[in-house]
Amino acid sequence: MAESRIFRLESEPHPGEAKRVYRRRTEFAPGTIEPERFELFETTRYSFVLNRRAFWRVAGAGILLTVCFPLHAQNQNAQEQTGGEARLPEEISSRFLFEESGEITGFTGKVELGQGSRTLLSQAIAEELFVPVARVKLVMGDTARVPDDGGTWASLTSPQTVPVVRAAAAFARGLFLAAAARTWSVKPADVRLLDGVLQGGAGQRMTLFDAAKIARENPPTSGVERAPVRPDEWKVLGQSVPPVRGREIVTGAAMYASDLRLPGMLFGAMVRGPHYKAKIERVRGADRLPASVQVVHDGDFLGVVAPDASTARAAAQTLGVVWDASVLVQEERLAEHFKETSRAPVFVKGARYPALIEKGDAYNGYFAAPRKLAATYTTAYVAHVPLETSSAIASWEGDRLTVHYGCQAPFLTMELLAKTFGIPEENVRVIASDTGSGFGGKQGGAVAVEAARLAREAGKPVKLCWTREDEFQANYFRPAALVEVRSGADVKGQIQAFDFHNYNSGASGLPIPYNFPNYYLGYHPANTPLRQGSYRALAAVANTFAREMHMEEWAAGMKEDSIAFRLRHIEDARLKEAILKGAERFGWGKGGSKPGMAQGMACTIEKDARLAFFVEVKAGGKDVNLLRALMVFDPGAVLNPDNLRNQITGNVIQATGPALYERIVWDDTHLRTRHLGQYRVPRFSDAPEIEVELIDRRGIPAAGAGESPNTVVAPAIAAAIRRATGIWLRDLPLLPALAKAIEAKPQGPARANQ
Amino acid sequence: MPIFTLNINGRVWELESSGQAPLLDVLRDAAQLTGTKYGCGEGLCGACTVLVAGKPVKSCLMAISEVGEQPVETIEGLATARGLHPLQEAFLSHAAFQCGYCTPGMIMASKALLADIPNPTAQQIEERLEGHICRCGTYPRIVEAVQTAARATRAESSGNGGPRRG
Numbered sequence: 001m002a003e004s005r006i007f008r009l010e011s012e013p014h015p016g017e018a019k020r021v022y023r024r025r026t027e028f029a030p031g032t033i034e035p036e037r038f039e040l041f042e043t044t045r046y047s048f049v050l051n052r053r054a055f056w057r058v059a060g061a062g063i064l065l066t067v068c069f070p071l072h073a074q075n076q077n078a079q080e081q082t083g084g085e086a087r088l089p090e091e092i093s094s095r096f097l098f099e100e101s102g103e104i105t106g107f108t109g110k111v112e113l114g115q116g117s118r119t120l121l122s123q124a125i126a127e128e129l130f131v132p133v134a135r136v137k138l139v140m141g142d143t144a145r146v147p148d149d150g151g152t153w154a155s156l157t158s159p160q161t162v163p164v165v166r167a168a169a170a171f172a173r174g175l176f177l178a179a180a181a182r183t184w185s186v187k188p189a190d191v192r193l194l195d196g197v198l199q200g201g202a203g204q205r206m207t208l209f210d211a212a213k214i215a216r217e218n219p220p221t222s223g224v225e226r227a228p229v230r231p232d233e234w235k236v237l238g239q240s241v242p243p244v245r246g247r248e249i250v251t252g253a254a255m256y257a258s259d260l261r262l263p264g265m266l267f268g269a270m271v272r273g274p275h276y277k278a279k280i281e282r283v284r285g286a287d288r289l290p291a292s293v294q295v296v297h298d299g300d301f302l303g304v305v306a307p308d309a310s311t312a313r314a315a316a317q318t319l320g321v322v323w324d325a326s327v328l329v330q331e332e333r334l335a336e337h338f339k340e341t342s343r344a345p346v347f348v349k350g351a352r353y354p355a356l357i358e359k360g361d362a363y364n365g366y367f368a369a370p371r372k373l374a375a376t377y378t379t380a381y382v383a384h385v386p387l388e389t390s391s392a393i394a395s396w397e398g399d400r401l402t403v404h405y406g407c408q409a410p411f412l413t414m415e416l417l418a419k420t421f422g423i424p425e426e427n428v429r430v431i432a433s434d435t436g437s438g439f440g441g442k443q444g445g446a447v448a449v450e451a452a453r454l455a456r457e458a459g460k461p462v463k464l465c466w467t468r469e470d471e472f473q474a475n476y477f478r479p480a481a482l483v484e485v486r487s488g489a490d491v492k493g494q495i496q497a498f499d500f501h502n503y504n505s506g507a508s509g510l511p512i513p514y515n516f517p518n519y520y521l522g523y524h525p526a527n528t529p530l531r532q533g534s535y536r537a538l539a540a541v542a543n544t545f546a547r548e549m550h551m552e553e554w555a556a557g558m559k560e561d562s563i564a565f566r567l568r569h570i571e572d573a574r575l576k577e578a579i580l581k582g583a584e585r586f587g588w589g590k591g592g593s594k595p596g597m598a599q600g601m602a603c604t605i606e607k608d609a610r611l612a613f614f615v616e617v618k619a620g621g622k623d624v625n626l627l628r629a630l631m632v633f634d635p636g637a638v639l640n641p642d643n644l645r646n647q648i649t650g651n652v653i654q655a656t657g658p659a660l661y662e663r664i665v666w667d668d669t670h671l672r673t674r675h676l677g678q679y680r681v682p683r684f685s686d687a688p689e690i691e692v693e694l695i696d697r698r699g700i701p702a703a704g705a706g707e708s709p710n711t712v713v714a715p716a717i718a719a720a721i722r723r724a725t726g727i728w729l730r731d732l733p734l735l736p737a738l739a740k741a742i743e744a745k746p747q748g749p750a751r752a753n754q
Numbered sequence: 755m756p757i758f759t760l761n762i763n764g765r766v767w768e769l770e771s772s773g774q775a776p777l778l779d780v781l782r783d784a785a786q787l788t789g790t791k792y793g794c795g796e797g798l799c800g801a802c803t804v805l806v807a808g809k810p811v812k813s814c815l816m817a818i819s820e821v822g823e824q825p826v827e828t829i830e831g832l833a834t835a836r837g838l839h840p841l842q843e844a845f846l847s848h849a850a851f852q853c854g855y856c857t858p859g860m861i862m863a864s865k866a867l868l869a870d871i872p873n874p875t876a877q878q879i880e881e882r883l884e885g886h887i888c889r890c891g892t893y894p895r896i897v898e899a900v901q902t903a904a905r906a907t908r909a910e911s912s913g914n915g916g917p918r919r920g
Contacts (some may be wrong), residue, residue, distance in 0.1 A: 388853070437890055
């Protein structure tokens with residue numbers, strides 16, 4: 001087992017818990033429970049202080065505190081559509097374990113994919129409990145041990161989880177201060193908390209662990225200070241705290257899902273055949289396999305289990321399969337297919353990403369306008385290519401299933417597994433491992449289901465690490481998009497009506513940062529020939545590309561500067577400031593002196609952050625070099641500047657791939673992109689010089705930042721290419737579109753200003 | 755089946771194998787040195803890079819029968835009792851990673867690079883590491899980290915009058 005200690009956190013539901021606070025109350029099989037299990041059956045002690053509730057338990061060698069908040073006050077945006085069904089946790093809770101050693105463990109449903117959530121959440125706990133970050137540990141994404149605070153997606157850790165953890169830890173601090181004050185018969189205000197030790201004016205001292213013991217035995221119910229540390233007084237948050245697992249990473253000691261090992265574990269491999277979608281007609285060659293190999297064939301599921309990875313892979317290739325393949329809708333027909341199969345946008349109240357946003361009358365406004373512009377934009381299917389392929393280890397004990405999985409959404413995977421195998425959710429435990437990146441590609445649970453199916457047959461734990469080919473063949477892609485935009489302006493070029501339709505790729509990024517008086521922004525779901533799902537910023541990439549290119553075409557048509565044209569449509573002061581700061585620092589309008597060199601920019605408000613992005617390119621023939629770039633980023637409060645810079649730079653570099661060359665190619669029944677050699681991703685030489693300017697506003701809650709930089713990269717590059725070459729590109733990726741345009745004939749702005 | 759003797763990080767391993775198994779599988783599954791990672795299985799991502807006789811090798815493409823007596827060095831063998839290797843220190847101080855999955859391969863390739871070119875330019879680093887993918891996009895930090903490590907190594911060399919061990 002990767003984890004030698006298993007805390008059992010919950011036993012009987014307490015009568016005071018009217019709502020289900022935790023999703024999980026798992027009984028572990030005998031032998032896996034700690035010796036102190038009997039301690040855990042004692043009654044929960046709890047206290048109510050206004051709308052916060054604290055539950056105390058003894059857990060192992062420590063005292064466990066769970067803080068619960070009624071949902072409505074904390075979180076109105078938890079609904080997330082891209083992760084599957086809409087879900088709204090009934091109540092938000094945070095858990096902390098206080099140990100005699102002075103260590104504090106936080107429990108969170110978030111996972112670490114490289115975005116820095118482990119460090120950020122450690123900072124939040126350290127900030128509020130006045131301890132060094134090094135004394136904080138985190139248990140992440142283990143469905144048996146952590147509260148369900150949603151999957152790791154949509155950049156929600158900073159705006160959603162950090163505030164909850166801060167509030168809970170601040171409340172815990174208040175309880176400790178009150179407990180110490182009561183013990184020493186002083187006022188809570190006369191107790192100080194320094195470096196994890198409570199101190200009284202007369203030299204009294206008490207550790208947090210001792211205070212937790214006292215608070216558990218006799219929970220304070222009054223005099224509890226609840227306010228988190230004011231942002232302008234932050235000592236740990238707002239600082240560039242280095243990644244907490246950095247040392248493990250540079251020494252190779254960091255354990256990812258594919259590195260884990262269970263006693264008696266076997267290795268799995270899947271047989272998928274050459275086709276993208278196919279049914280199995282016949283399987284041959286099982287008799288030629290070594291005796292140590294087991295074949296698992298169940299309908300269209302075909303895999304093997306072997307004592308080691310090489311044997312499993314070889315066996316999977318030995319099997320001969322007759323497939324009945326489905327013919328896929330071809331790329332040339334994709335736009336038509338999306339429109340034929342599309343459904344009208346539907347407004348759903350409370351949706352995080354409404355599929356229909358409307359103001360005034362965009363339809364008639366367009367026809368009435370003296371100046372008009374209509375254009376169509378597309379984006380290709382692209383793959384996440386997480387460097388660590390999807391990996392899981394599944395083991396069964398009777399009808400209880402445990403899966404270690406490098407995933408983004410452990411609770412969704414738990415539900416999926418329960419449903420797939422027809423067992424209660426209580427019987428499934430998903431333990432999220434740190435994983436070698438995800439970018440949205442590890443929200444599904446296909447590899448976990450496959451590992452579990454193999455393990456059930458093998459009767460032993462089975463580890464399944466997808467090959468790179470599996471990752472292309474069996475994972476989902478970022479959806480391809482067709483975006484139709486038409487807009488009308490008055491004679492001065494002030495846009496009056498904006499009619500915007502996304503087919504197939506999604507509703508995120510639909511809202512506009514511009515003050516158009518009439519608009520219709522709609523997402524039309526459609527049928528897709530390829531599997532599609534979440535991706536970093538998802539549809540916001542296509543929607544921002546279409547909208548910003550459209551603005552660019554207007555500006556060009558009006559013979560106006562890109563920034564000047566945008567500014568006269570922007571009211572948001574923060575966005576204006578970001579653009580103007582960026583223009584100044586980048587030297588907007590001063591580049592492009594050499595032939596083929598040009599600048600481009602794009603801006604947006606994404607997930608509450610303000611972004612202005614500038615890029616300088618050199619275009620020559622069918623090739624484009626990115627020379628330098630600047631991102632001005634205003635997320636409100638900056639929680640960890642260095643981590644944020646790292647995220648932004650990395651996201652910009654990653655985004656250049658789908659902007660310029662990444663795309664999935666397929667033919668009648670096959671995916672043609674099945675190996676890394678067939679799918680170019682950005683490498684060292686592709687990265688431009690990137691500057692990042694952060695605008696830190698402590699008074700404004702931190703917006704998520706892990707994915708919004710993705711949205712503005714492609715339109716800025718396309719705008720720069722247009723200035724360098726005179727060619728308008730409306731399809732991502734841009735390089736194939738540029739080659740096609742050069743092979744055809746040069747074109748100007750389409751139907752602009754008729 | 756034949757018995758192969760491998761010298762990994764100064765320790766000798768004997769294992770029974772057809773010889774066809776890639777070095778990567780042996781490192782990860784038999785020797786349980788999981789710092790070396792699988793990324794693509796076709797030598798295009800660099801995650802599985804180790805040093806064989808001091809040269810960077812894509813261990814997913816090298817069968818153990820090809821290794822012979824040559825010493826194999828993995829990320830786990832880099833730190834000494836004296837502490838982290840200058841490359842490890844530099845990757846740490848620059849936070850030249852996000853998920854960290856590519857880091858062991860990047861560090862091993864950089865070690866071979868610095869042995870050849872003690873004072874590399876940014877362009878030389880990019881050229882030598884072009885076969886390594888960081889999907890999180892930390893390339894600029896990796897270049898800086900390698901240059902920092904190069905400076906530290908040179909300082910150390912001039913300080914004690916000889917090249918660093920290993």
